[in-house]
Amino acid sequence: MLTSSQQALQLLALMFLDAEDEVWLEEPGYRGARNAFLAAGARCRAMPLDDQGALPLSGRAQLVYLTPGHQYPTGTPMSLARRLQWLAWARQHDSWLIEDDYDSEFHYDGRPAPALQGMEANSRVISLGTFSKTLFPSLRLAWMVVPAALVTALGRARSVLDGHSALLQQAITAEFIQQGYFASHLRLMRQLYHSRRDRLLMQLEQHLQPWLRPLPAASGLQLTVELLQGDEARLTQLAQADGLLLPPLSPLTPAHSDSRAGYSALQR
Numbered sequence: 001m002l003t004s005s006q007q008a009l010q011l012l013a014l015m016f017l018d019a020e021d022e023v024w025l026e027e028p029g030y031r032g033a034r035n036a037f038l039a040a041g042a043r044c045r046a047m048p049l050d051d052q053g054a055l056p057l058s059g060r061a062q063l064v065y066l067t068p069g070h071q072y073p074t075g076t077p078m079s080l081a082r083r084l085q086w087l088a089w090a091r092q093h094d095s096w097l098i099e100d101d102y103d104s105e106f107h108y109d110g111r112p113a114p115a116l117q118g119m120e121a122n123s124r125v126i127s128l129g130t131f132s133k134t135l136f137p138s139l140r141l142a143w144m145v146v147p148a149a150l151v152t153a154l155g156r157a158r159s160v161l162d163g164h165s166a167l168l169q170q171a172i173t174a175e176f177i178q179q180g181y182f183a184s185h186l187r188l189m190r191q192l193y194h195s196r197r198d199r200l201l202m203q204l205e206q207h208l209q210p211w212l213r214p215l216p217a218a219s220g221l222q223l224t225v226e227l228l229q230g231d232e233a234r235l236t237q238l239a240q241a242d243g244l245l246l247p248p249l250s251p252l253t254p255a256h257s258d259s260r261a262g263y264s265a266l267q268r
Contacts, residue, residue: 001165002142002158005100006032008128011144012063012098013040015157021062026054028252030072030100033065046253053078056086060093068116069104070219073249077218080113087116090124101129105186107219108194117145126150131173133221134186141169193221224249 002008009032017023019041025034027046034044045061047054053076054066066086068078078086090097099116117127130142142165146154158164176182200223204214212225227235232248239246 001170002144003140003162003165004132005102005128005130005142006036007161008142008144009033009036009065009098010039011154011157011161012126013037013042015150015154016063016096017042022060024054024057024061024064026065026067026071028073028249029065030067031252033098033100037063037065049074049076051076052082054082054086056089061095063096063098064090065098065100066116067100067102069101069107069112070217072100072102073222073247073252074224075215075217075220075222077113077216083113083116083119087120087123087125095124097123097125099125099127101127103133103220104129105134106190106193106221108190108197109218112219122147134182134189135173139169139173141165141173197223 002011013036017037017040021040021042022045023037023042024045024047025037026049029046037044042062045057047057047064049055049071053068053071064086066078068083068086070077086097089095097116101115104112104115115127117123117125124147126147127145128142131139132141144154173182197217201214201217204212204225211229212227215224215226217223232250236246236248
């Protein structure tokens with residue numbers, strides 16, 4: 001248990017990386033992961049994406065950071081074939097895959113693909129996630145599932161950072177899960193966010209179809225749209241002036257001109 005998924009990434013960087021070790025990340029991708037690895041002295045390389053997910057680069061990486069449930073920030077889920085390819089690649093190159101399972105609890109269309117971490121025994125996958133989105137943001141509690149061989153070493157390294165996460169929060173959250181309230185909460189919120197996503201998609205289609213194209217959003221709490229007309233920076237400023245927070249994708253990669261819209265707080 002950890003305080004945040006960002007702390008998990010910092011812990012993994014501390015454990016696995018020496019200066020100039022290579023780390024691969026999706027592009028566009030999560031800047032917090034990149035910052036954690038750069039702070040450890042790693043060399044970060046950007047992996048391209050296709051409609052099945054991240055593509056392996058040539059060579060070897062010590063760590064590979066992936067968001068297979070729904071790629072951050074585009075929302076594209078990684079195909080089963082690509083997941084199997086990455087598991088085989090990790091075995092072949094003696095590398096570790098970091099599976100950031102953010103928002104995977106909120107899946108709306110079809111059956112979700114299995115997590116990388118559970119697809120095969122003795123996999124070289126470290127899976128992490130957080131309760132801050134599934135419950136509430138001020139609950140600073142995250143989790144990490146690691147192979148048995150790493151538990152002792154990571155536990156000792158975890159104690160060096162800040163000892164442990166707040167015990168009271170851990171105990172209350174554990175009781176909430178064991179009593180079945182967490183599963184009930186997820187079912188309710190999944191229905192609510194599903195309806196809000198559908199409402200947003202409907203409004204975009206009715207009013208903004210000539211100017212933008214929504215990307216697939218089968219899960220999660222945000223929707224990414226591709227701008228077909230207009231300037232990203234200008235439209236972001238106009239939206240902010242009207243009280244809409246639409247984070248642009250250009251800071252995440254120089255090759256994209258898109259925006260993200262969160263829908264979890266939309267009102268009917």
